[in-house]
Amino acid sequence: MKIQEFKLERYFAKHEFTAKYLLSSSDCDGLPMQQILEMATDAELSLWNNLTLGYTESEGSHLLREAILQHYRIKDIAQVIVASPGELNFIAMNVLLEPGEHVITVSPGYQSLREVVHSLGCEISFWRPDPENWIFDVDDLNELIRKNTRLIIINFPHNPTGSYLTGSQMDAIIKIAREENIFLFSDEMYRKLTISEMPELIPACDLYEKGISLWGTSKTFGLAGLRLGWLVCRDIEFLKKVQSFKDYLSICNSAPSEILTMIALNHSEKIINPILERIKFNIQIFQAFVDRQHLIERFISPRAGSIGFVKLNISGSAAEWSDRLVKQTGIMSVPGEMFDYPGKYIRVGFGRADFGEALEHLSEYCSK
Ligand SMILES: Cc1ncc(COP(=O)(O)O)c(C=O)c1O
Structure with a gap:
């Protein structure tokens, strides 16, 4: 049996433990x-x-x-x-x-x-x-x-x-x-x-x-x-x-x-409730970011889960954009091609405590 490389996991393996901010993780912060x-x-x-x-x-x-x-x-x-x-x-x-x-x-x-x-x-x-x-x-x-x-x-x-x-x-x-x-x-x-x-x-x-x-x-x-x-x-x-x-x-x-x-x-409720609160809060601050920046062309707020899939207002592909972003700012984002959806989409993960900080750095990067 031959199986293709798992692109998303290889991409995480490359950046997950070296990037300063993970903008696209689907898991929430690991609990102690x-x-x-x-x-x-x-x-x-x-x-x-x-x-x-x-x-x-x-x-x-x-x-x-x-x-x-x-x-x-x-x-x-x-x-x-x-x-x-x-x-x-x-x-x-x-x-x-x-x-x-x-x-x-x-x-x-x-x-x-x-x-x-x-x-x-x-x-x-x-x-x-x-x-x-x-x-x-x-x-x-x-x-x-x-x-x-x-x-x-x-x-x-x-x-x-x-x-x-x-x-x-x-x-x-x-x-x-x-x-x-x-x-x-x-x-x-x-x-x-x-x-x-x-x-x-x-x-x-x-x-x-x-x-x-x-x-x-x-x-x-x-x-x-x-x-x-x-x-x-x-x-x-x-x-x-x-x-x-x-x-x-x-x-x-x-x-x-x-x-x-x-x-x-x-x-379970003691664990899940604070996670849900964090996701909801991060979605709100992301919506505010979308409203004040030109970077995001379309954001459909997730109905469930910890992630959303947003369309960027960029000239090249999301893969090239994500590559430049991580090199220049240390912010890791995952392009849509990892989900068999090449083009201008990235996944955004709302489960991290430092999400607001990551967005501030992203704002600075966008305004340069
Ligand atoms: C839809 C879906 N199924 C399965 C998995 C695998 O979960 P785990 O990483 O815990 O093996 C993931 C992980 O990202 C996922 O998003």
């Missing part, structure tokens, strides 16, 4: 471990203090899977598997797909949501939003369905546009999938970061017997360093195949990460 431990109950703390560092249960510990299921309607821990989010995406596609099958995925999008499918020799169709408002139209999705469509991949809150679905759009997608007996892989990595008036979506696994929901600690919880995520799905045979594929990759999860994730999930 101490903050998680301070939230812990005595029982949780005792698990932490008595932790041994051997192998762990390959599907994820009982306690962790129970903590995960507090956030779903599904209540059977056999319907959950824990691993790193990217690994779960990679495995799920490998387990579900055969060469020549047809898959529909969102575009622009997070590269692995199309690249793994591509590497497996499947045919791909892209479900694209309206660039005037980043709204995805379910009728467009319906038109992409073919006789050999095996899988629909969605990602809401959406990376990179911040687009979201209404409950009735989600129902309509499930109706299409159910009629054609198609799996629905729903990447819900930005779940619970609902920043507009739109109600939170119910996870796909709770609505559809062939729905597979992916979520994890990186975005919603500011805990990317734990490297944990989970799939929830009612199809136990599928989950068994995922577990056995995982034996060739990580085998099982990091024991300290499992405990810290469990504590975070048990006290």
Whole structure:
């Protein structure tokens, strides 16, 4: 199997730990471990203090899977598997797909949501939003369905546009999938970061017997360093195949990460509420920046998630502009071509505490 380079991850590898400001990160600032431990109950703390560092249960510990299921309607821990989010995406596609099958995925999008499918020799169709408002139209999705469509991949809150679905759009997608007996892989990595008036979506696994929901600690919880995520799905045979594929990759999860994730999930509101406040605040100051600068041609405020996708008022490409920006100011921005959307777009991330400072430096740069 040959797979293309993951452009976005290579780009981050080049700049993430040397740039002074990260203007385009999708994750929120990493929380101090101490903050998680301070939230812990005595029982949780005792698990932490008595932790041994051997192998762990390959599907994820009982306690962790129970903590995960507090956030779903599904209540059977056999319907959950824990691993790193990217690994779960990679495995799920490998387990579900055969060469020549047809898959529909969102575009622009997070590269692995199309690249793994591509590497497996499947045919791909892209479900694209309206660039005037980043709204995805379910009728467009319906038109992409073919006789050999095996899988629909969605990602809401959406990376990179911040687009979201209404409950009735989600129902309509499930109706299409159910009629054609198609799996629905729903990447819900930005779940619970609902920043507009739109109600939170119910996870796909709770609505559809062939729905597979992916979520994890990186975005919603500011805990990317734990490297944990989970799939929830009612199809136990599928989950068994995922577990056995995982034996060739990580085998099982990091024991300290499992405990810290469990504590975070048990006290989720304490973590998520301040993150949401920061995102909302940073969106406001970005809107003020957009109003007073000529740099941004179009900003559609995200409806959910921690990111937006903005069109720049520049003469060259966003890739060239981002390259100059990081060299001249130390501000890293991610151009749209990392999401298969070349042109004048960059992603903007609203989850960082130093976002206002980064914007001040960007203002200075623009006024030179
Ligand atoms: C839509 C989406 N899915 C999956 C991932 C992978 O998450 P992680 O970095 O925690 O593996 C990301 C990370 O940016 C993402 O944006």
